[in-house]
Amino acid sequence: MGLRRRRVEEAVFKLLMGVSTAVVAGSLLFILGTVVVKGLPALDLTMITQTPKGGYYLGKEGGILNAIVGSLLLAAGATFLAFVFSLPVVLYLNVYRRRGSRFAVLTRFALDVLWGVPSIVYGAFAFLLMVYLGLRASLLAGMIAVALLEFPIMARAMDEVVRLVPPALRDASFSLGATKLETALRIIVRQTLPGIVTAVLIAFGRGIGDAASVIFTAGFTDRVPTSLLQPAATLPLAIFYQLGTPVAEVQQRAYASAAVLTLLILAISLAARTIGRRFKRHTIK
Numbered sequence: 001m002g003l004r005r006r007r008v009e010e011a012v013f014k015l016l017m018g019v020s021t022a023v024v025a026g027s028l029l030f031i032l033g034t035v036v037v038k039g040l041p042a043l044d045l046t047m048i049t050q051t052p053k054g055g056y057y058l059g060k061e062g063g064i065l066n067a068i069v070g071s072l073l074l075a076a077g078a079t080f081l082a083f084v085f086s087l088p089v090v091l092y093l094n095v096y097r098r099r100g101s102r103f104a105v106l107t108r109f110a111l112d113v114l115w116g117v118p119s120i121v122y123g124a125f126a127f128l129l130m131v132y133l134g135l136r137a138s139l140l141a142g143m144i145a146v147a148l149l150e151f152p153i154m155a156r157a158m159d160e161v162v163r164l165v166p167p168a169l170r171d172a173s174f175s176l177g178a179t180k181l182e183t184a185l186r187i188i189v190r191q192t193l194p195g196i197v198t199a200v201l202i203a204f205g206r207g208i209g210d211a212a213s214v215i216f217t218a219g220f221t222d223r224v225p226t227s228l229l230q231p232a233a234t235l236p237l238a239i240f241y242q243l244g245t246p247v248a249e250v251q252q253r254a255y256a257s258a259a260v261l262t263l264l265i266l267a268i269s270l271a272a273r274t275i276g277r278r279f280k281r282h283t284i285k
Contacts, residue, residue, distance in 0.1 A: 039255035052222040059249045070232035075208035078146035086155040091184040114152035123213040140228040142218025146207040154203035161195030201272040211236035235261045
């Protein structure tokens, strides 16, 4: 009787897992299919190689090159800033502090809270910072806002990876006379490099697809920014503005812009996986 009950339970939970997987995969395919089907007819070489011309949002000629370049510049700069602050914090928590110390626990709790803060709040905070510093809406201000958004995501993702490093590996490094800094940079970072690359990718994808944090800070322009102090267009905002027009042709271009954004994230994901595999050979298994 007990064996039969366990088999029934296993079958039920196996069915639930299968249904859940199908729902998630089906939702993803439905979203991607909608974007591709509605966007491909409007997607051509002109759209990704030209900036908007006069009357673009009324259905006239032009493209979204300004938004593509602006998104890449903004996300790359923000990810770099977030990385510069995230990696030292993670190494300090895992090398210079005890794993179960109160400071480490409180820091991780603070990062978890920051991860859950809505992106519009980061945008509002960055806007107040802009006003205080006398900055206008610009690429630099957008980078700062998105970096604040990415920092807890990147730090917590890196932290979880670094915590998987066996303590014996760190102790062996110390026993050979290595300092904490040498252990952190030459042992811990090298061992966790594939995970660090993945963490950077997660943060980059979050940053390049966010609109709320840059709507107050990066501004919007039909030109490609040539300075950090100039406004910058982004793909999420370009999609938002195009969908907000009553012109059907422009709305279709919004789906094409969404397809471009999706393809960019896909390309970055594939590149990160390739880089991760190459660095994996340097890790201890």
